[in-house]
Amino acid sequence: MMDRLRKLLCAFLLLVFVLPLAGCWDRRELQERNLVLAIALDLADEGLKPGQSQETVKAETFVQPTGSKRYRLSLQILKYEAKGAGSKGGGGQGARKTFVLSNTGESLFEMVRDMLGQSSRALYFEHMQVVIISEAVLRQTNLAPILDFFFRDAEMRSRIRVYATPGQARPLLEFKPPTGEPGGIYLNNIARNHVKNAHIGTARTDLGHIIQALDNDADVIMPRIDIQDEVVKIRGLAVFRRDRFGGYLDEYAVQGIRFVRGTERGAIITAPCPVHPGEILALELVKHETKLTPHVAGDDIYFTLDINMTGNLSEVHGAQPNTYDYKNKDALEQAFAQEVLANVSYAVRQSQTVGCDTLYFGSKLKAHEPETWKRVKERWDEIYPAISLYTSVNVRIRNIGVHR
Amino acid sequence: MVTMRYKGWHRRIVAAGLLLLFSLPVSGCWDRQELQDRAMLLAIAIDAADDKTAAEQSRTAVEKFPQPHGAKRYRVSNQVLKLGASEEEEESRTFVLSNTGQSILEMGRDVSGQISKVLWLEDLHVIIVSEEAVKIAGLQPIIDFFRRDQRIRWRSRLYITPGKARELLEFKPESGEPGGMFLEAISRNHPKNTHVIAARTDLGFIVQALDNEADVLVPRIEMQQKVVRVGGAAAFKRGKFAGYLDEYAVKGLKFIRATEKSAIIAVRCPLHPEGLLVFELFEHETRLRPIVKGEQVFFQLDINMTGNIGEISCSRHHCSLDPEYRRKAELLFAEEVRRNVLYAQEACQELGIDVLNFGFKLKAYQPKTWAKIKDRWDEIYPTVPMTVSVNVHIRNVGEHK
Incomplete structure (x- = not known):
């Protein structure tokens, strides 16, 4: 009797153990998902497809009880079945690897859900790479309202890149990268080169950092991206006062800001040659230490x-570039230091003109001089543009490369 | 001794017979039709026969047959899957054949005169009916063939379009799927998209509703400038087209x-x-x-x-x-x-x-x-x-x- 019971139990257990082997009951295969790689936000009457007119985009929208047709939201979706550059022998001759869907409305969430009516698969945002916002949108509204959906939704990652573009955002989603990568991944990866390219202000500007800045009532900065005739480039920054769009800073200002914040690892600094007038020298930066300190003297606030x-020394222009001729290395170092100084003051001046605290003066003051901060924080917007910065730069040339 | 020898001979005959018999099923199905010899219909579009532009006139002169009974009322277009089509950007994975007439079945048979393979209806995903066509005599005569024929699946999707139905069959989805499968799959997102009324509106449910003399909603599909979108619904009062409900009404209805x-x-x-x-x-x-x-x-x-x-x-x-x-x-x-x-x-x-x-x-x-x-x-x-x-x-x- 016991024996039979044991056998029955065994058989039963075996059956139970088999159950989990059947796999996930509500799985959704990879190829049944539409992975969204990039989102572009334009005003509703912008970002039309080539040949589309306002009257003919009715198919892309829905009857909306609340809110207006304010924005056009475009999603870039990864194509699984596209044959890439690899199968065609490289060179990006293969099929486009993404396609774009659009919709108009006001709530981003509502537009996204309505776009399921144009898609044969569910939309997945876990692999989203980039959000691109057009300048026209930024001029019309603050940043927080349009990014709220990305803050709140659990599918959005904090490491998503956020870009501002002076033109329309949708053409960037339709851009076909020459490398054969899917567009969104390409656009995101450009930002990763910021370590060696001092003109790209993408350090600490992804979605997570923007959320942090907004939560702390700090000013937001965001890389600017441009597209023109099939050329895409990240150049300069879009700057905000709190979350209100304030304008752009150019690449030179970005480099200066990065010298202050110390977020670059290898910058190229060019300076006029002290020995051969009219020619330039280039320095490749390998090490960099920065210290920004607030000082308070009575009512006067200044930074050092x-x-x-x-x-x-990485590049020398001149008739006969022979580095040994430069007997006086000090003069060269001086020239580079002068240049860095000029660059930093340019960046500070530009930032103060647009009123965006790109250099973290406010948070430095709060941390080091909390009493003073309490006194001035209400008037900070007025005080900030007038704050002086005293810079001292020391440059050392260590090496001259593999050729004299 | 003689009987013994006779017995052995008998057994051998039986064994040989059995061997022959066993080899018969090994040769496979005698009336098989290979997959690549079938023309799988993925989608069917039904337009009004006179609802066509002048440019299409010459084409439709071939796409019809002399008809002893009935009128040239409908234009039926069939979307056929291209087997072995490469997935290159330019090439569509389907092609479309049309015919005009009144009986859907008759047109279906006559369209075989335009294709080298047998038309296969078991994988039909979508039936798209244009508003013009459905206004002629209601939904009932159009749908009768589909509910009577045993090859048609009840989970096929029915759509109504305010434009031309054939254009939807010619649409090439950017995701690279064959058109009919794409059009059908849009509806599957309905649990999260309140603007699409796709729950309980497939062919089976519509047939049920018509049989019960109930009113019925059919999802509305629309194409404009290479954008295909499902949203809203066409309403039928006992098989007669009554009008459209917009997305907001559909949402309320789903609530x-x-x-x-x-x-x-x-x-x-x-x-x-x-x-x-x-x-x-x-x-x-x-x-x-x-x-x-x-x-x-x-x-x-x-x-x-x-x-x-x-x-x-x-x-x-x-x-x-x-x-x-x-x-x-x-x-x-x-x-x-x-x-x-x-x-x-x-x-x-x-x-x-x-x-x-x-x-x-x-x-x-x-x-x-x-x-x-x-x-x-x-x-x-x-x-x-x-x-x-x-x-x-x-x-x-x-x-x-």
């Missing part, structure tokens, strides 16, 4: 910035 | 029928009228009851909803965790749902289509009243009032306050 740089 | 799994409900923010406050619905209970008081029939709808705040597009200084703010938001969402549901009811009653199932509910719960009024139901239905009570509960606010 100490920069220590070590680098290699 | 009443509770056929959605998630919905997005947007209202104006109570503190900042320039911003929107958006609710994401997760759980939803609905109860529709008929109540009879004397001569008066009315319906009571109770809706209980639970969900999250999905988006706040106004000031970031909102504290969405504030209980008072939340309470206010819940009331606003409830009011919006009420408005939506009443909008849907009004739209249905205006068209005179009982897709809210008022009639069935009354028949089930108040059979005596139903027996009294069923002959006058068409007159009574547009005036039946519905009282709505909505309760919304906000459970969570998402990843960020």
